[in-house]
Amino acid sequence: MMKGIVLIMDGMGDRPLKELDNQTPLQAANTPNMDKMAAEGITGIMDSIAPGIIPGSDTAHLSILGYNPYEVYTGRGPFEANGVGVDVLPGDIAFRCNFSTADEDLIVTDRRAGRIKSGTKEIVEVLNTMKLEDYPDIKIIFKESTGHRAVLVLRGEGLSDKVSDADPKVEGNKPKEVKALDDSEEAKKTADILNQLVKKSYEMVKDHPVNLKRIEEGEPPANIIIPRGAGEVPVVESLNDKYEVNSACIAETGLIMGIGRFAGMDIIEMEDVTGGIDTNLYNIRDTIIDQVKNSDHDFFLINIDGADEAGHDGQIKEKKEFIEKVDEIVMSELIKLEDVYIYLTADHSTPISVKNHSGDPVPVIIRGPEVRVDDVCEFSEVACAKGGLNRIRGSDVMNIMMDLMNYAHKFGA
């Protein structure tokens, strides 16, 4: 069977920069392998969501995987939870949390607990024994993320995501009382659970050995949990069921792995990857080549994150050079794959001038055995706008790939 790859260079798209003679970093970069792929493929530009809409990496990837982000993106909570590896279930209510520092009156004195770096795993082990007397049937699941971050998942009957945040935003205040955002009993119940849970978290971990040690060392203890960003985990059909594929996600960051888990993809772990421009591109390359050649997976979502980081940081040279490194290390090998459809693109633009995502479209190449090759021979935002795909949307990607791979079915007779 034919295999297919959607390879996303996170945030690679950009706007013309004076510093680069009015070129984008991708235009300025020396990318012989990507240019060869453009020459051998069909090109175009893509709006991950719609023209001018600024996607997050999460909403962009959802759209590219064929999910309507306006329907399934219920908030950060569920996707963060997915990303850090909690097996969320449809109907679960998920939250992003901070480990914070509170005093005995529950006044928050440091929202990020001194940007705690280690020990949260041990604290979470204690928090995960939490039971609320008033709500014995509600399962409470905590999971630490990076630094002071964590997620919280509530599981049980009669819950709602229509609740406000506990985050006081400004230090020197108590956690905000969580309130129901509609008149439903479910929202009132969930708000009450959260208010009890915040207080109880303090009681349970204020004297945790990790925290006693931090206090001894003059560090703010991670002694309270502050949830925000409630979202109900949506019910969706898995990618494998929807498109009859056996899919895998190869990504560096929790956010994208979370999207992969959400879509029911197998997650391929990699060593030594950072999500930054210092990541180990050799490992990423070898993982891709190994998976494509030796695994049963036939469809891959791959995300390489460094260009986005450089864009957020406004680093022109670093963004350009990272793109060149990907071309040299990764694309040089991918271009040797035969009988594989490769869809090369970005999830969104992260212009150096904006230092954040923008709604500018991204360039696309599809290279594979039977594409209608156009005359574009360069991979860039400007060159690909003249390509044979014209302007397509993220929501078209899976349909186009499945069609080319001959996995799709006719609609009608």
Added chain:
Amino acid sequence: MMKGIVLIMDGMGDRPLKELDNQTPLQAANTPNMDKMAAEGITGIMDSIAPGIIPGSDTAHLSILGYNPYEVYTGRGPFEANGVGVDVLPGDIAFRCNFSTADEDLIVTDRRAGRIKSGTKEIVEVLNTMKLEDYPDIKIIFKESTGHRAVLVLRGEGLSDKVSDADPKVEGNKPKEVKALDDSEEAKKTADILNQLVKKSYEMVKDHPVNLKRIEEGEPPANIIIPRGAGEVPVVESLNDKYEVNSACIAETGLIMGIGRFAGMDIIEMEDVTGGIDTNLYNIRDTIIDQVKNSDHDFFLINIDGADEAGHDGQIKEKKEFIEKVDEIVMSELIKLEDVYIYLTADHSTPISVKNHSGDPVPVIIRGPEVRVDDVCEFSEVACAKGGLNRIRGSDVMNIMMDLMNYAHKFGA
């Protein structure tokens, strides 16, 4: 902050004409400033609503401002009412009306009251004192428009726009009895109000001094009001709230000013503008430049109407020359603006051969600090089809502009 302009040359798009060597008027016109803007910008073609759909100027402008015309365009009534300056409220039922001439049996003898040119303002003053005994809580608001045209707004509880027209269409008939178009009490009530109102209008103004004078002079009196085109004023979010801008509308015609009012934009009045090819383009230009440079407004909708009029009238030479005049007088100054995004386009095509609107797409230029400049150097229907924007829709315009101006927010993380 960055400013943005959407400048619409009404009805400028066209089809190739034998008389112009198979060029469109825009292709044939000498437009050095617009061509320079094309060279410095990114170009494309746009379907104001969707490919092949023939927009009105109103529905096209609604779409370009980010409103779905299929949802908000409830009929001509509300937009005409807005256009002539009635402060309509959501829930009001608005109608277009004719001043007509009726005899004492209420037989309509002239649907347009001899195309009456003056005096309707005085007649409306009397009509605006109308109260219906059966419906004391319903507020009845008349407002004269140009010539024999007027609008009627009904305000109060329990009204509906599901009512038929009173217009008999053919002279020699009584006004049609207005009927409820559904089974609701609201529609029945509204129909009854209109039937009473038509009769009462005759009683109130048949002996109005303006009419007595017209009869004396052998002119048909404007002695009855015939409503049609019922529409409920929709509830919409203002442009300023939706996009966090401070917006203004610079337009020549009531129709477009009505769209601006509908969107909650500030309306900038101009002297000596006609909406035709004889309009004062210097005043339009000076108003634009003054507003962009000296006002607090950061987003502008500008409409210049002459090319549409020439299209409706089938005047090839006049259409081409008007485009050239706009280029020479207006664009020559706009092109000097820096740190301003200019979106130059038409709302629809008004082909000379059709003498009415068509569904052909219109050319687009976006010129501004950070656009991805393409290699199109001419502003025309054909040249811009090769541009870097490819083919977009009216509904994309605000999103693209807000993204470029960095006013937009990310959806997701």
